[in-house]
Amino acid sequence: MKKLNFFTITFLISLLFSCSTQENASDEGSETAETEESSEVASNGGTNGWEVLFDGKSLNGWHNYLSDSVSGWYVENGILITDGGNNDIVSDQEYENFELDFEWSISEKGNSGVFFYVVEDEKYPVTYATAPEYQLIDDENYPIELKPVQHTASNYDLMVADEATINPPGSFNQSKIIVDHGKVEHWLNGTKVVSYELGSDDWNELVKDSKFATMEGYAAVHKGRIGLQDHGDKVMFKSIKIKVL
Structure with missing residues (x-):
């Protein structure tokens, strides 16, 4: 049981770390997309009024x-x-x-x-x-x-x-x-x-x-x-x- 608990805990920690990494990557991708979209709008003149x-x-x-x-x-x-x-x-x-x-x-x-x-x-x-x-x-x-x-x-x-x-x-x-x-x-x-x-x-x-x-x-x-x-x-x-x- 102790070994099972140890491996279970290790698996859960790995899973949480993986989800966190994917979420950060998703956030970074979203920020990049927003930046690219803002740049495109700016190049078309659709900012600052x-x-x-x-x-x-x-x-x-x-x-x-x-x-x-x-x-x-x-x-x-x-x-x-x-x-x-x-x-x-x-x-x-x-x-x-x-x-x-x-x-x-x-x-x-x-x-x-x-x-x-x-x-x-x-x-x-x-x-x-x-x-x-x-x-x-x-x-x-x-x-x-x-x-x-x-x-x-x-x-x-x-x-x-x-x-x-x-x-x-x-x-x-x-x-x-x-x-x-x-x-x-x-x-x-x-x-x-x-x-x-x-x-x-x-x-x-x-x-x-x-x-x-x-x-x-x-x-x-x-x-x-x-x-x-x-x-x-x-x-x-x-x-x-x-x-x-």
Whole structure:
């Protein structure tokens, strides 16, 4: 009996030690998985208040303007692409005060833009009827002569982008739009190139002298959807994220 008790106790101690070791390994594996998951989220920008608007895998969170789904736009190698002729897409959510970061690449002779405060309503047939635009375009090769207010990073048709340094068609550029209680900044490749205040006297004068003068709903609200323009040319986007201010 004494020998049996001795071996029994020895077996139980070994069993407890084995379970403890497996539990520690499991905990370490769990911590590693959590760390890897946190690193992946961080690399996608989904931390510190940032929300990923394009996950590099799907079109979740977007739909064609005045539609319930996305048609024509697609994802390839982590990049959001339209080859042209597929209509604008807008975010499912609306935003008021925010910082929007994104990377983009335009095709040669191409034209596109990023909108904010898009009001999605059938009485407005196009996104730009209501939404200010951050212009994206091939400044050098566009087939029609451009006015300065139509160049890349400009507040389209209203304000010129100063000191804009643009990478050539086919290369990616980094852009940022900051909107904070009506005050707006456009950034391009690390440089602030435009700033303005929605609804200010200066803003209203600019609108009066622009193509938007007769558009009743243009910049009339300070909350709306984010829009990506399909102007008929190939354009690519990636690393789209937003932080609510």
